[in-house]
Each structure stands twice: as structure tokens, then as C-alpha cells.
Amino acid sequence: MDPAVAAPGAGPDGGDALRLTFRLGAPAPEQPFTWCALVNRQARDLSAWSGLRFRVRADGEYRFWVQVRDVNPASADQGLEWWLASARHLGRVAEVRAPLRAFPHDQPPDGRAPRPRRGARPRPRARLRLGEGGTRGTIWVSDLGVYRD
Numbered sequence: 536m537d538p539a540v541a542a543p544g545a546g547p548d549g550g551d552a553l554r555l556t557f558r559l560g561a562p563a564p565e566q567p568f569t570w571c572a573l574v575n576r577q578a579r580d581l582s583a584w585s586g587l588r589f590r591v592r593a594d595g596e597y598r599f600w601v602q603v604r605d606v607n608p609a610s611a612d613q614g615l616e617w618w619l620a621s622a623r624h625l626g627r628v629a630e631v632r633a634p635l636r637a638f639p640h641d642q643p644p645d646g647r648a649p650r651p652r653r654g655a656r657p658r659p660r661a662r663l664r665l666g667e668g669g670t671r672g673t674i675w676v677s678d679l680g681v682y683r684d
Contacts (some may be wrong), residue, residue: 536564537553537675540553540555540573541553541554542554542556542675545675546590546592546675546677546678547590547592547628547675547677547678550677550678551677552675552676552677553573553675553676554674555571555572555573555673555674555675555676555678556672556673557571557671557672557673557674558670559571559670559671561662562669565654572674578606581681582614582636583683584635584682584683585634585635585636585681585682585683585684586632586633586634586635586636586637586680586681586682587601587603587632587633587635587679587680587681587682588630588631588632588633588678588679588680588681588682589627589630589631589676589677589678589679589680590628590631590676590677590678591622591624591628591629591630591631591674591675591676591677592624592627592629592674592675593626593672593673593674593675594672594673594674595624595626595672596623596624596626597623597624597672597674598621598622598623598624599606599621599622599623599624599674600619600621600622601618601619601620601621601622601631601638602617602618602619602620602634603617603618603635603638604616604617604618605618618638619638620637620638624674627658630678632682634684638663
């Protein structure tokens with residue numbers, strides 16, 4: 536992954552963006568999951584918001600994941616619960632809206648099984664990860680924020 540993720544002027548409409556340039560290896564039995572990510576680990580309280588939104592453009596068609604992590608000391612997965620929502624980029628600039636209620640509790644991308652609390656829902660204290668599954672390409676993300684219905 537390219538360590539230079541800041542991309543001034545590379546976002547939709549000429550604004551600033553984050554650039555994820557990637558080249559992923561093929562999955563293999565000893566490494567069944569390949570992925571890369573833009574990660575922001577700053578804790579946030581999103582309880583007043585309905586979801587996440589951002590603009591994306593890419594050099595091709597990709598499916599990517601938006602991930603929210605919630606601290607839960609009872610979780611066997613390093614005290615975190617993982618919530619994933621999928622989106623597809625069709626090769627044009629688009630705004631993605633990811634409602635928090637639509638994030639299913641899911642398996643971490645490295646294949647470890649999460650252990651959610653009974654009846655768990657994502658609490659909106661979030662860490663966001665944007666990842667991509669493909670072989671090589673570039674994705675630009677800008678205007679990351681939240682929205683209210």
C-alpha cells in the first residue's frame with residue numbers, strides 16, 4: 536500500500552481526499568484473507584447520528600467495506616466488536632451513505648469469529664476502516680462525515 540495517503544486536490548470536485556493505492560496478493564491457504572485499509576482509530580461518539588457518509592471515486596469497479604468497531608470488554612476479539620457494511624463503486628464519483636442500523640454484526644476480515652453480546656447492535660462509538668478486495672487499483676475518499684435522518 537502506498538504510504539502517501541493525503542491527496543490534496545484529488546477528490547471529487549477538486550477537493551482534498553485520502554488515496555488508497557493498493558496491490559493485493561492472491562489468497563492462499565496460509566493467508567486466506569488479503570486486504571488493505573485506511574484506518575482512523577480516534578474514538579467518536581456517533582449516538583446522535585444516523586449513519587456515515589463520504590464521497591468516493593476509483594480507477595475501476597470495486598466492492599469495499601465500511602467498518603465500525605465498538606469497544607466491548609466482554610468480546611473475545613481483543614475487546615472489540617466488528618460491524619461491516621458493503622458498498623460497490625461502479626467507476627463514477629458517488630456519495631456513499633451507510634446507515635448505522637444497516638451494519639450487520641459480521642466476521643472480522645481476517646476470518647476470526649466475533650463473539651457479540653446477545654441482541655447486540657453497534658453502539659455508535661466508532662472506528663472507521665475502509666478496505667478493498669481486488670488485485671490492484673486506487674480509491675479516493677473525501678468528505679467523510681455523518682448524517683441524521
